[in-house]
Amino acid sequence: MKRVALIGLVVVALAGCGGKGGTTQQAASGSGSGKTVQIKETEYKLAPAKVTIAGPGTVTFEATNAGKITHALELEGNGVEQKTGTITPGSSAKLTVDLSKAGTYALYCPIDGHRGMGMQATVVVGGSAAGGGGTTTGGSTTTSGGGGYGY
Numbered sequence: 472m473k474r475v476a477l478i479g480l481v482v483v484a485l486a487g488c489g490g491k492g493g494t495t496q497q498a499a500s501g502s503g504s505g506k507t508v509q510i511k512e513t514e515y516k517l518a519p520a521k522v523t524i525a526g527p528g529t530v531t532f533e534a535t536n537a538g539k540i541t542h543a544l545e546l547e548g549n550g551v552e553q554k555t556g557t558i559t560p561g562s563s564a565k566l567t568v569d570l571s572k573a574g575t576y577a578l579y580c581p582i583d584g585h586r587g588m589g590m591q592a593t594v595v596v597g598g599s600a601a602g603g604g605g606t607t608t609g610g611s612t613t614t615s616g617g618g619g620y621g622y
Contacts, residue, residue: 532578543582544558545580551570578591
């Protein structure tokens with residue numbers, strides 16, 4: 472009986488790590504300035520899987536942990552690397568960043584290899600432009616759900 476339950480758990484865990492499926496886009500109108508993007512975190516994916524922001528500016532990502540384990544949210548690319556603290560199940564956190572350069576950014580959960588299990592998304596600023604180098608300054612991080620990282 473225990474073996475059947477364990478096999479069931481493995482199947483459920485693998486299903487959560489499954490294929491990338493379709494991408495959902497959430498487009499911002501106008502520039503990114505003042506835009507809030509809702510991100511849902513579960514085991515092991517972020518929804519939407521692709522976010523398109525019309526142009527550079529300040530963007531707040533509001534991450535809600537709809538999963539059963541602790542997550543966090545990190546955005547990096549084009550000179551930006553900012554993250555929230557840990558987000559406990561049922562809690563949320565806000566990550567406000569200055570995306571001053573058009574290009575592609577990586578959005579993911581940095582805890583315990585979750586990114587490698589599929590917990591990642593793409594943020595495109597300024598249409599389909601590819602990411603470039605450069606340094607971005609400014610932005611702030613606001614978190615709720617406290618605590619440090621579990622890794």
